Amino acid sequence: IEDHYNITDRAAEVFLLEKPDFYNASDVINNCVYPNDRDIFNKNLELVRTGMIEQHDLEYRWLNKNGNPVWISSRGQVIFNDDGKAQYLVGRISELGRKNKIDNITGLYREIRLRQDILNIDRTFAGSGFLLLIGVDNFKDINERYSKETGNETLNGLARCIVKTVMDKAKVYRMSGDEIVVFCKNLDSIQCDPAEAMYKNIKAAVDKHIGEKYYKLFYTIS
Numbered sequence: 001i002e003d004h005y006n007i008t009d010r011a012a013e014v015f016l017l018e019k020p021d022f023y024n025a026s027d028v029i030n031n032c033v034y035p036n037d038r039d040i041f042n043k044n045l046e047l048v049r050t051g052m053i054e055q056h057d058l059e060y061r062w063l064n065k066n067g068n069p070v071w072i073s074s075r076g077q078v079i080f081n082d083d084g085k086a087q088y089l090v091g092r093i094s095e096l097g098r099k100n101k102i103d104n105i106t107g108l109y110r111e112i113r114l115r116q117d118i119l120n121i122d123r124t125f126a127g128s129g130f131l132l133l134i135g136v137d138n139f140k141d142i143n144e145r146y147s148k149e150t151g152n153e154t155l156n157g158l159a160r161c162i163v164k165t166v167m168d169k170a171k172v173y174r175m176s177g178d179e180i181v182v183f184c185k186n187l188d189s190i191q192c193d194p195a196e197a198m199y200k201n202i203k204a205a206v207d208k209h210i211g212e213k214y215y216k217l218f219y220t221i222s
Contacts, residue, residue, distance in 0.1 A: 005029065011093065015070070016063040034061035034069040051086045054078045059096065061107065068156075070095060071102035071109075103174035105152050106159035114173040114181060121185070130195040132170075132182040134162065134202065137220045139178035146217070154219060155180075161205040166198065 005025035012020040016032045026045070033041050037060040047053045056076040061069035076091020097104035101113060136142065136154060143151040155178060162172050162180060170184035182198065206221055 007093070014064055016065060016067070032062050034063055037061050048076075048078055048089055049086060051078070051080065051084070056089055056091060062093075069107045070097065070104070071107060072096060106156050106174050106180070108159055108163075108172050108174040108180065111173060111175050111181075114171075114175075114183060117171065117183065125185075127185065129183070129185040132184070132195050132199060133175075134158070134180050134182065134199070134221055136178040137222055139219075142217070142219065150217065151178075154178075154217065157209055157213075158206060158221065161209050162202050165202045165205045170198070 003025045004023050005021070005028065007017070007020045009020050011017070017028065022028050030038055030042070041058065041060055044053075044056060044058050048056055055078065056074065058074050059071065060074070061071050064070050072093045073096055074091065074093045076089045078086050079088040079090060081087040095104075096102040101110060102108070103110050136158060139151065139154070142154055155174075158178075159172065159174065159180060162182060166172060166182055166184075170182050173181045173183065175181055182202075184194070184198070203221060210218060
């Protein structure tokens, strides 16, 4: 496949791209892909290049012009040449947030995805797990006293703290208002109360985050 990429003008305006048409596409797009998702993106791209797969179908994150991750759905069809080698990948990308699958403020999956993930649990599953609901105390006061933008920044900071704390041990979802849910399945822990332990770690991460912001905005979670 020729290392050339063409995308819509609007996408180039939104994401961390200088122009809609460019060469050295692998390097340019990797720079646009959220760091935590680059491994899965490159593995999928290698399967396309080697002709191991005929369709590209991936949900991952790109960085917008502000450096914030945006979930996208990327789908494409591999076009082979007469020698049977992959020559083109033709497809489209779309923002999942526009389909209400992803919350555009925090970058987290929304409640609809949580319901799907719970329903997809095998009925024969005999493991343990938990749901942890976390919210910002008096969040309405933050919006009214400061601004809606400040409230959004608060939620985004909380989401980042939670994701960084749980890592790959659990999934994180944005619910309504200021509520965020942590869904932990296939639990393997010797702790007496792993949910409480995770909450304490999240709270410590939030307190540290507030301190790093020089306590410009102080809030608590529960």
